[in-house]
Amino acid sequence: MNAKNCLRLATSTLTLACVTSVFAQADLPDSIKVPDGHKVSMQTTGVGEITYECKAKANSATETEWVFVGPKAVLNDRSGKQVGSYFGPPATWEAKDGSKVTGTQLAVAPSGAGNLPYQLVKANPAEGKGAMTGVTYIQRVALKGGVAPSSGCTQASKGAKEVVKYQADYIFWASN
Incomplete structure (x- = not known):
């Protein structure tokens, strides 16, 4: 629903979905x-x-760096109840009903020091029927943490793994 349609609603019937779709983008x-045409x-x-x-x-035998391996997260609704999970690779969002989507990253943008970037993903068709059916895009917003460690990756520590905590809102979009 776009902003114009949201404004047409009477104040007493303004829904969270309407508010979210407008302000999530603002x-x-x-x-x-x-893109327009999604809710x-x-x-x-x-x-x-x-x-x-x-x-x-890459292209250097003497330098090292922290390389992304994969995510593992619980997906909660606004009341804190688990409704799914996120894991990878490949990046996969799975609802408790068994439906799931993977996707292709379209864009990222800085979200603040120490935080993963904002992200827009184009979803592949869902596997299974349920909450993920019809999802066309996924946005990652409201980020806290998740960036690679800033130090400790040396020739002597090659192969070492570090786990970093993070939190992010994932907004799932479907065609109108």
């Missing part, structure tokens, strides 16, 4: 905004961790 970088189908808060591994930098 303060976000243009690169991660969902919020589900909102979750992912609480979990991201694993990084110390590896040799």
Whole structure:
């Protein structure tokens, strides 16, 4: 639902879905905004961790860096009840009903020091029937933490893994 349609609703019938679809986009970088013609189908808060591994930098045998391995998070609804999970690779969002989607990253944008970037993902068709059916885009917003460790990756520690805590809101969108 777009802002114009939301404003047409009587104040007494303004719904959370309407408010969310308008305000979820208002303060976000243009690169991660969902195209017109989509509405919020589900909102979750992912609480979990991201694993990084110390590896040799590409094109350098002597330098090392922390490399993203994968996420593992619980997806909760706004009341704190678990409604799914997020894991990878590949990045997979799975609802408690067994339906799940993977996707292709379209864009990222900075979200603040020490936080993962905002992200826009184009969802692949859902596997199974349920909450993920019809999801076309997924946005990652409201980020806290999750970036690679800032130190400790050396030649001597190649192969070491570090787990970093993070939290993010995942907003699922479907075509109108």
